[in-house]
Amino acid sequence: MTGSQIRQKFLDYFAARGHTIVSSSSLVPHNDPTLLFTNAGMNQFKDCFLGAEKRSYVRAVSSQKCVRAGGKHNDLENVGRTARHHTFFEMLGNFSFGDYFKPEAIAFAWEFLTGELQLDTDRLYVTVYTDDDEAADIWHKQEGVPKERIFRFGEKDNFWSMGDTGPCGPCSEIFWDNGPGTGCGSPDCAVGCDCDRYMEIWNNVFMQFDRQPDGTLVPLPKPAVDTGMGLERITTVMQGVTSNYDTDLLRDVIRNIEQLSGKRYGDREDDDVSMRVLADHSRATAYLIADGVLPSNEGRGYVLRRIMRRAMRHAKMLGFEDPILYRTAVFVLEFMAEAYPEEAERRDFVARVVQNEEHRFIQTLGNGLRILQDEVAKLKADGRSRIPGETVFKLYDTYGFPVDLTADIVEKDGFSLDEEGFESCMEQQRAKAREHWKGSGEEAISAVYKQLVDAGIRSRFSGYQTLEDQGDVL
Ligand code: ATP
Numbered sequence: 184m185t186g187s188q189i190r191q192k193f194l195d196y197f198a199a200r201g202h203t204i205v206s207s208s209s210l211v212p213h214n215d216p217t218l219l220f221t222n223a224g225m226n227q228f229k230d231c232f233l234g235a236e237k238r239s240y241v242r243a244v245s246s247q248k249c250v251r252a253g254g255k256h257n258d259l260e261n262v263g264r265t266a267r268h269h270t271f272f273e274m275l276g277n278f279s280f281g282d283y284f285k286p287e288a289i290a291f292a293w294e295f296l297t298g299e300l301q302l303d304t305d306r307l308y309v310t311v312y313t314d315d316d317e318a319a320d321i322w323h324k325q326e327g328v329p330k331e332r333i334f335r336f337g338e339k340d341n342f343w344s345m346g347d348t349g350p351c352g353p354c355s356e357i358f359w360d361n362g363p364g365t366g367c368g369s370p371d372c373a374v375g376c377d378c379d380r381y382m383e384i385w386n387n388v389f390m391q392f393d394r395q396p397d398g399t400l401v402p403l404p405k406p407a408v409d410t411g412m413g414l415e416r417i418t419t420v421m422q423g424v425t426s427n428y429d430t431d432l433l434r435d436v437i438r439n440i441e442q443l444s445g446k447r448y449g450d451r452e453d454d455d456v457s458m459r460v461l462a463d464h465s466r467a468t469a470y471l472i473a474d475g476v477l478p479s480n481e482g483r484g485y486v487l488r489r490i491m492r493r494a495m496r497h498a499k500m501l502g503f504e505d506p507i508l509y510r511t512a513v514f515v516l517e518f519m520a521e522a523y524p525e526e527a528e529r530r531d532f533v534a535r536v537v538q539n540e541e542h543r544f545i546q547t548l549g550n551g552l553r554i555l556q557d558e559v560a561k562l563k564a565d566g567r568s569r570i571p572g573e574t575v576f577k578l579y580d581t582y583g584f585p586v587d588l589t590a591d592i593v594e595k596d597g598f599s600l601d602e603e604g605f606e607s608c609m610e611q612q613r614a615k616a617r618e619h620w621k622g623s624g625e626e627a628i629s630a631v632y633k634q635l636v637d638a639g640i641r642s643r644f645s646g647y648q649t650l651e652d653q654g655d656v657l
């Protein structure tokens with residue numbers, strides 16, 4: 184079964200059980216200024232869960248484009264290193280807005296996996312929240328899952344909340360055993376281990392309480408269900424592979440990179456990492472730009488820029504000297520056109536934006552890398568392993584190297600960054616800018632504004648682009 188067929192099967196399965204198929208919303212959340220990017224299927228339904236919005240349906244199903252880079256859910260550092268994390272991925276989800284609850288949700292999930300997809304129950308495990316006996320009982324008594332395959336985890340993994348107050352509740356997750364020989368190999372490796380062996384495939388959230396400002400949990404009159412399953416992960420399971428990058432969803436993107444670079448995936452570990460990063464980041468770049476995010480120096484645009492520059496650096500490591508990301512990004516849009524036709528129509532725009540950014544950065548990337556290499560060599564000779572803050576700052580300020588890019592480059596040599604030193608350089612620069620400002624004569628500026636206004640030029644509100652949760656964005 185292809186990834187596309189699995190996506191369709193999921194939608195069809197839930198549609199046949201009274202769920203309305205809702206298309207993916209944009210990666211730029213339209214109704215939530217606290218969120219950097221759409222990072223789960225439930226985002227577009229937030230107000231339905233809160234009861235603030237009523238729709239014509241109480242059951243929904245979707246396949247949602249998600250990005251987890253920057254902000255609270257940041258998987259950027261994981262990409263290329265784990266077999267299961269992406270910056271851009273698709274989340275399949277079924278939702279109940281005060282309609283069905285735990286027994287039905289668990290029955291649907293189990294039937295879909297073991298009935299529709301025919302997964303081997305000996306390789307599946309489930310988890311419930313510490314004191315959620317109700318869910319544990321449903322798994323065991325209703326679905327016949329043996330007790331030893333049901334794990335109980337605490338707040339961190341198995342309790343979900345929208346914020347400090349408001350809807351929240353226990354979760355129940357489903358894991359797939361990729362088998363011996365995968366993951367960390369530790370004798371203690373078990374469900375819950377943060378490696379690739381026991382792979383979380385599906386999270387079922389039971390919104391059951393309304394948390395009050397004093398912390399008490401008041402039961403919701405109409406509890407709700409929110410679920411999320413990574414399409415790439417379930418495709419890994421279905422295609423009998425152990426890495427998302429070996430599924431047809433990602434393999435063709437890598438194949439395209441193989442063709443362009445003349446290198447073969449699987450030949451050299453370093454190249455493989457670069458190919459995975461480039462494949463993943465091409466997807467994120469393509470869909471973020473198609474959804475209207477542009478590379479810039481702040482907010483969402485800066486997260487995109489960091490993703491793109493990281494992709495460019497890995498492209499360079501693969502031997503590309505000329506712009507290539509615009510081609511790999513367009514390939515993604517065309518390859519996934521059936522599922523996302525509107526985005527595919529924006530391919531020319533995406534290509535232009537990416538190529539422009541590549542032209543801006545390629546030259547300085549080479550120059551910056553040389554500076555960094557010299558610095559690393561010098562420090563190594565001195566027996567040191569920390570890049571001074573001034574160097575990190577110079578690379579950032581003059582060469583456009585996002586700090587995490589610099590960290591990523593030197594990590595392999597066992598180097599870390601003097602982040603405090605970097606911060607103080609930043610502070611000095613800010614202070615200088617303020618100093619400058621004082622003497623620059625605000626009246627003159629007002630006059631310029633007046634001229635612009637007189638000429639009919641207005642400023643545009645850009646809060647949605649720049650305001651939100653900037654996470655670790657500098
Ligand atoms: P993990 O613990 O593996 O990082 P998570 O608990 O952060 O996953 P959830 O927030 O529960 O993930 O999201 C629901 C589902 O979305 C997960 O069970 C998984 O299948 C998928 N998923 C989450 N993050 C990613 C990612 N970065 N790349 C691909 N799929 C993901």
Ligand code: MG
Nearest residue numbers: 251256257258
């Ligand atoms: Mg995670």
Ligand code: MG
Nearest residue numbers: 340356383386
């Ligand atoms: Mg998890």
Ligand code: MG
Nearest residue numbers: 356383385386
């Ligand atoms: Mg989870």
